[in-house]
Amino acid sequence: MYLLYNTNRKKILKTKRLSSIMVLFSDIPQIKQFYLNIKPNIDTIYNFGVSCGVSLFKCYINTYTYIQTIYNQLYSEYPYFTLSMDNIDFYKQLLFSWIGNYNVEPNEKGWMLTQFLMKNKKLINSKCYETCLPKIPAYLCKDLEFLPKESIDSVTTKYDESVDAIKSIVFGSYKIQEGLSIMKLYDHYTCRSVFRDIPICVDTILPIQKCKNHFINVEYTHPDLKHTIPIDLTHMYLVNNIVLSPLFLHYILSLQPLSYIIDDEYVINIMDQDINMFQLTYYKYIIFDKDQYYVKEWSLPGKYMGSDQENHITTSSSSSDSISDIDHTNKDDSPEKHSPHPEYSSDSM
Structure with a gap:
């Protein structure tokens, strides 16, 4: 029912x-x-x-647009506002770095960092920054050219002492593969690497001279990574700067949030301003000159990647006569050219 x-x-x-x-x-x-x-x-x-x-x-x-204009005006004309905004930006980056587990550079207008890379791939002094402008408050000087002579002399002396110390340590220990000295002065980064059995001349960093030949794109790749990592060299295009060496990459990659693997299998893809494209491997690095750059190899003392004429890439060169010569040596067909970096040539050995 x-x-x-x-x-x-x-x-x-x-x-x-x-x-x-x-x-x-x-x-x-x-x-x-x-x-x-x-x-x-x-x-x-x-x-x-x-x-x-x-x-x-x-x-x-x-x-x-109005707020951005007012902000830029206040930032450029009022030192204390500049200092406050820099501190806020620094602590924001510090918070993000804590969340993303990566490093942040100190909030100073001038500092120096010395690092060493052992042959077992371990780093020494990975975060030991030293202030090199202690007597000049950051908000009193807007640009490097306004630094007083006493500060310039002090920075130059510290730089010379740092490179001398790196040379003595690297050349005195067979366990060290590379020593790196990075100095930041305002927006300029001076980078020097010392490799075992390759002598380096100590040059003064001031006055700083900028390069004319820049890279359009620099990407770090690794066979075990599914993504590429862009490398920013914007403030490092200075004459005699040594970049993209193994220890240099250790430092640069530690400042970004993406996961990375660094060993002797990485490849760096580079495109320069003349649309020349080439690759840099573990045993190579780059030295900047005023109008060109040089690809060198640190594993063999004093060896260029090809002859001097073949090795550099000038701003007026084409891709057909520059990139192919990096990997092929034709010393009999090319007249010998004086090296702008004799400290890395075989004659200095």
């Missing part, structure tokens, strides 16, 4: 639903007429919403 009641109830509900659907379909002309009646109002509301959105976007752009 109960089962029969439920069955009848379901039939009644089903009949009511069908009746409702029939009524709905029977009212379609009225629904169409109602839609036609309210369509002008819908179009008006839609157009009003679009115009409001465009107006709000324009207002946002104008407000953002």
